[in-house]
Amino acid sequence: MSATTLEVRELTKHFKKLHAVDDVSFTLEPGRITALVGESGSGKSTVARLLVRLYAPTAGSITLGDRDVARDRRRRALVRYRSQVQMIFQDPYGSLNPAKTIRHHIARPLEIHGIVPRAEVEERVHELLRTVGLVPPAEIAAKYPHQLSGGQRQRVAIARTLAVEPVVLLADEPTSMLDVSIRIGILNLMLRLKEERQIAFLYVTHDLASARYVADDILVMYAGQIVEQGPVDRVLAEPLHPYTRLLLSAVPDAGMRRQARIPVAPGQNAASLDPKPGCRFRERCPLAVAVCAEITPELVEARSGQAARCHVTAPGVSS
Numbered sequence: 001m002s003a004t005t006l007e008v009r010e011l012t013k014h015f016k017k018l019h020a021v022d023d024v025s026f027t028l029e030p031g032r033i034t035a036l037v038g039e040s041g042s043g044k045s046t047v048a049r050l051l052v053r054l055y056a057p058t059a060g061s062i063t064l065g066d067r068d069v070a071r072d073r074r075r076r077a078l079v080r081y082r083s084q085v086q087m088i089f090q091d092p093y094g095s096l097n098p099a100k101t102i103r104h105h106i107a108r109p110l111e112i113h114g115i116v117p118r119a120e121v122e123e124r125v126h127e128l129l130r131t132v133g134l135v136p137p138a139e140i141a142a143k144y145p146h147q148l149s150g151g152q153r154q155r156v157a158i159a160r161t162l163a164v165e166p167v168v169l170l171a172d173e174p175t176s177m178l179d180v181s182i183r184i185g186i187l188n189l190m191l192r193l194k195e196e197r198q199i200a201f202l203y204v205t206h207d208l209a210s211a212r213y214v215a216d217d218i219l220v221m222y223a224g225q226i227v228e229q230g231p232v233d234r235v236l237a238e239p240l241h242p243y244t245r246l247l248l249s250a251v252p253d254a255g256m257r258r259q260a261r262i263p264v265a266p267g268q269n270a271a272s273l274d275p276k277p278g279c280r281f282r283e284r285c286p287l288a289v290a291v292c293a294e295i296t297p298e299l300v301e302a303r304s305g306q307a308a309r310c311h312v313t314a315p316g317v318s319s
């Protein structure tokens with residue numbers, strides 16, 4: 001495993017009886033974008049928050065390189081991990097201080113983490129602004145957040161995360177508050193960063209079209225569990241899990257012009273509340289058979305690299 005691979009194993013987070021994240025495993029590799037999709041409440045943001053250690057997991061491990069991050073409670077380890085794994089939020093405005101210039105926002109992490117000598121901070125701020133496409137940098141650096149557009153603010157937020165030279169970036173719906181015309185620019189920036197900096201991305205989204213456009217791999221979540229995972233092209237062209245099929249049929253036009261949000265149907269939240277054995281999707285599933293109410297399906301690799309949690313479409317040894 002590469003020193004910068006983030007490996008998540010059997011990650012679980014319960015909020016009392018709510019199994020918000022249950023037995024989730026995946027790997028984020030340098031230079032790859034992994035999309036995490038699923039309807040509202042499926043647990044996507046909870047996964048991201050666990051990965052940046054805003055939440056402590058109920059169970060499971062998070063390993064970066066060879067260190068188990070969820071267990072290592074030393075302050076130094078935490079500080080180092082937090083600079084290596086950065087989060088980009090939905091609302092860039094909320095994460096920027098309106099009273100401070102753009103320069104301040106990007107210079108601060110450079111200074112706090114001692115990334116470059118003091119004399120070189122200015123130069124690095126400009127370099128980072130150029131990297132995210134904000135030019136001329138000297139002009140942008142002198143501005144305040146409210147003087148920029150939503151797309152420009154999101155680019156500032158990205159530049160700030162890049163300042164500490166992260167190896168993993170978690171982007172939780174980074175474009176959902178932006179105009180459609182601006183979204184594509186942010187997605188293209190993510191593509192460029194993964195190529196040029198070999199960053200490992202987790203891209204949380206409701207939007208299957210943008211997942212197809214930007215991601216290499218996809219994770220589909222339902223009621224706290226990953227129900228399907230694999231290469232994005234394969235999964236979206238030939239989905240195994242009935243839930244993935246439902247998502248695709250609900251979003252027939254996967255064009256980039258409008259954002260096709262994944263619709264929410266009742267039942268999911270109930271399915272992750274104090275769950276009994278059995279498939280959490282069974283109440284909504286057109287293919288359900290008797291065993292679906294008895295035994296929780298495992299994630300089974302039914303095709304090369306493509307796995308699903310389904311007794312019918314991805315039967316395991318016990319199914």
Ligand SMILES: Nc1ncnc2c1ncn2[C@@H]1O[C@H](COP(=O)(O)OP(=O)(O)OP(=O)(O)O)[C@@H](O)[C@H]1O
Nearest residue numbers: 015018020038039040041042043044045046047269
């Ligand atoms: N701090 C918390 N305390 C209690 N319950 C929580 C907490 N955070 C999240 N939840 C619950 O966990 C479930 C998963 O929430 P999460 O925010 O991860 O979903 P999501 O997939 O990101 O949804 P959305 O698409 O709406 O952002 C929801 O039922 C939510 O209400």
Ligand code: SF4
Nearest residue numbers: 279282285292310311
């Ligand atoms: S395990 Fe059964 S209920 Fe669950 S998705 Fe497969 S067929 Fe449907």
Ligand SMILES: [Mg+2]
Nearest residue numbers: 044045046172
């Ligand atoms: Mg969320």
